[in-house]
Amino acid sequence: MEDQSIIKIFDEKELEQLIKDFQLKCPDVDYISSKHQLDFSSAQSRLSIRLPYCIEYKKDRVIAANFLIIIIHSGEAALAYSEENQIVEHKMVKAYMVRQKQGKSQIKHLKTKGKSKAGSRVRLAGTDHFFEEINEKIAEWDEYFNIERIAISCNKTLQPYLYNRPDAALQKDDQRLLKIPKHIQEANFDNLTHIHNYLISTELKFDNSDKEFINDIISEIDND
Template sequence: MYLYNPSVRNKQQNMNRFIPAQVAATLLQSLRSSSIRQAYDPEKHRLLLMGEDGLELVGFRLPITSSYHNPEGGRKQNYVILLIQAGHCAMGYFENGQCLNHKVFRSYMVRQKQGKSQIKYLKTKGKSRAGSRVRLGETAEFFENINTRLQDYFQAHRIDRIAMSCSKTLLPYLYTSTVPTPFDKRDPRLFRIPKHIHTPIYEVLLDTNRFLQRGELIALTEAGFAAIPALEDLLLHHLNADAAQDDPETLNDIADEVYVTDEWEEDDVSFDEADDEEDDIVDWD
């Protein structure tokens, strides 16, 4: 059960606090009607809570299934999660947290001896012999396959959010593929996943979805959440009241997820730690 306990505030005030989706929805509605100064950052899908001087004190990342403009709910949120690393991609289409379709791609893009993708190798050494041509061809096909599946999702469904994790090295190949991406890098629906992603496989895709379905309170100053006394009051009175009325299992875990698997294409995926180094959150500007 999620209960806010002020007695442990000093130990936790500088730590991020994850909140189940139902509790996050209650908090969002309470904040929207409160006098706390706030601003919504759509790129990060989070609410910024500020002091009277305009200083950002606390961030509240909303669950991907929540809408800031419609906190009471209503319309289901459809979204795509896209995880890309060199030679590995996991992607899926989700409706209100449920994965209705997924795909995992692999490609021969990594130089076996160096443990480095052909794209990264070209930046330092230039083209090699036949092996590099094969890898570059595989790279082109890799992104064509990704964009083809994305095109299918966007043609068949309304897409409200696009959650992506992709290194800055690979982004140009996504957007310049011969099969066009059904959105551009300035699309307001894009959401950068604020989490390091391991080699994308099906389980990592589902784990990312679970992460995105939770809300997250983020202290932006050393004062922690105590910097906004009204927030602490909301946590103490509103969230504890909601938690007392709900099933503890529901609050301890996110909403039930139903995963309808599609095509499982992940033949003996090998984990390549050396190629993970640049695949953190990236700035697309």
């Protein structure tokens, strides 16, 4: 299973047709909410569709949805609000959080060394302001827009600084949160747009034995 995958943008009508075609071959269907994915199975085959984050799946129907992208690294964050498959608003946030000689964040340093010199206090103040800016923007978008899904990339070391705050715009158990299923090297605008394009795409996962079936379906959809 999942020896191969195809990533492609389908509109809502095409995606509904794709789901119906998969069901004809594999009638047993499970929606995995943590992955925003449909798993299809039969005695002979197993197929999966990682749904685009710009849609909601409800009883074999797909409905357009708005979503946020949140990418947080030590000292840099890239945020975006997406509507109708387009980034409508975005924000880049930077902070002085990295100890220059060691090249690691002050947060990671404190786990082993504790609070120390004036430079550490400056970096900690920068950290607080960094997450304050992030939370302010998320709260603003959440108030003004109808957000169905939130795609996030934030390592476990930084998560308490996002969620465990008096001004936290999100809770860790927010049902809209979905982990971005890709490694992101840097939180910059280029990577933000790259990830957005990936998240509005559909990913088909299949075994080699079903390659011909998948190609036939895609050809039919493309020719309609």
